[in-house]
Amino acid sequence: MAEFLVTGGAGFIGSNLVDALLAAGHNVRVLDNLSMGKRSNLPLDNPHLRFIEGDVADAEVVAQAVAGCAGVAHLAAVASVQASVDDPVSTHQSNFIGTLNVCEAMRQHGVRRVVYASSAAIYGNNGEGVAIDEATAKAPLTPYASDKLAGEHYLDFYRRQHGLEPAVFRFFNIFGPRQDPSSPYSGVISIFTQRAQQGLPISVFGDGEQTRDFFYVGDLVALLMQGLLSEQVVSDPLNVGWSQAVSLNQLLAEIGVLCGGLPPVTHLPARAGDIRHSRADNARLQAHYHMPEQTPLREGLRQLLGL
Numbered sequence: 001m002a003e004f005l006v007t008g009g010a011g012f013i014g015s016n017l018v019d020a021l022l023a024a025g026h027n028v029r030v031l032d033n034l035s036m037g038k039r040s041n042l043p044l045d046n047p048h049l050r051f052i053e054g055d056v057a058d059a060e061v062v063a064q065a066v067a068g069c070a071g072v073a074h075l076a077a078v079a080s081v082q083a084s085v086d087d088p089v090s091t092h093q094s095n096f097i098g099t100l101n102v103c104e105a106m107r108q109h110g111v112r113r114v115v116y117a118s119s120a121a122i123y124g125n126n127g128e129g130v131a132i133d134e135a136t137a138k139a140p141l142t143p144y145a146s147d148k149l150a151g152e153h154y155l156d157f158y159r160r161q162h163g164l165e166p167a168v169f170r171f172f173n174i175f176g177p178r179q180d181p182s183s184p185y186s187g188v189i190s191i192f193t194q195r196a197q198q199g200l201p202i203s204v205f206g207d208g209e210q211t212r213d214f215f216y217v218g219d220l221v222a223l224l225m226q227g228l229l230s231e232q233v234v235s236d237p238l239n240v241g242w243s244q245a246v247s248l249n250q251l252l253a254e255i256g257v258l259c260g261g262l263p264p265v266t267h268l269p270a271r272a273g274d275i276r277h278s279r280a281d282n283a284r285l286q287a288h289y290h291m292p293e294q295t296p297l298r299e300g301l302r303q304l305l306g307l
């Protein structure tokens, strides 16, 4: 069976992808520095899994991890936008140099297929209020977004020059089991559900009428698997969202139903620079991928809450 490398495989999205690859009978290598990921996210006793603790910023380590594998899902990054604002130099090592190291290692070892985790952050505030398509002008407002966009450009260079086959996905708001709720900048669903379960007060920044296009991690994994395994991939970047707007107030109502009520909800001033409405135009994704059946928000929340 083919062996695949998942960088960042001990994290939220990566570990869900690892589970799916193993379940499909593949061998998996994970390269993760455990800065955010956890060993407990991985089935370490599975003989088909090899865990390498190491940094994608280390070219040598990346080259060893890439050698001999059939394809790479490159998910390792400091996923916190705020961390990139606070420490652009250090996060650049993970978020950009790590991507360049993966490209170079793939070129050296003749590995072609790579799935890349880009982000809706590359659009900045552009397209706000309409469904954002991939042609929307790019406006990276943070080091995180700049690094993700630069990574896309480098992958395209390696595609043209060295025959790499990148499958580039621009994730909107992903949620589900193993998303870490511990920072104030963690995904809102992970924070709200954890606080609801623990009976702790919930803070809504603004009036709660801002909307997001929430996408369940299991549905994302189905797409990442296709990106990794399908005969051919489209090299154009693809938005990953359902093109559905859910407000925070609607989200809280759903959580309230599942948890049998909500703790006190406080409204605080809106976050500076917060995007009011973010929604993907996913026509290009639909044209090129077999879309999974959508996991409804309530069902995704149920999974996350362990109900």
Ligand code: NAD
Pocket: 007, 008, 009, 010, 011, 012, 013, 014, 031, 032, 033, 034, 035, 036, 037, 038, 054, 055, 056, 057, 074, 075, 076, 077, 078, 079, 093, 094, 098, 117, 118, 119, 120, 170, 171, 172, 173, 174, 175, 180, 187
């Ligand atoms: P996560 O923090 O759970 O996963 C990232 C993993 O990468 C962690 O396990 C972390 O330990 C590892 N990592 C970080 N720096 C590393 C380094 N230098 N070397 C090796 N490993 C390193 O976050 P996630 O939400 O699972 O994000 C996965 C990918 O998806 C990231 O590239 C992120 O930028 C991207 N993304 C996520 C979202 C979202 O909604 N969660 C949205 C857009 C893009």
Ligand code: UD2
Pocket: 079, 080, 081, 119, 120, 121, 122, 172, 173, 174, 184, 185, 186, 187, 188, 189, 191, 203, 204, 205, 206, 210, 212, 248, 271, 274, 275, 278
């Ligand atoms: C998401 C991504 C970010 C970047 C951005 C691009 C996550 C975690 N963040 O930011 O990486 O790609 O999209 O547009 O996926 N909120 C509250 N209370 C809380 C926490 C959040 O009200 O305790 C609000 C927050 O102000 C925002 C909404 O919830 O209006 C969603 O916040 P988020 O941090 O989950 O995600 P977002 O869309 O700001």
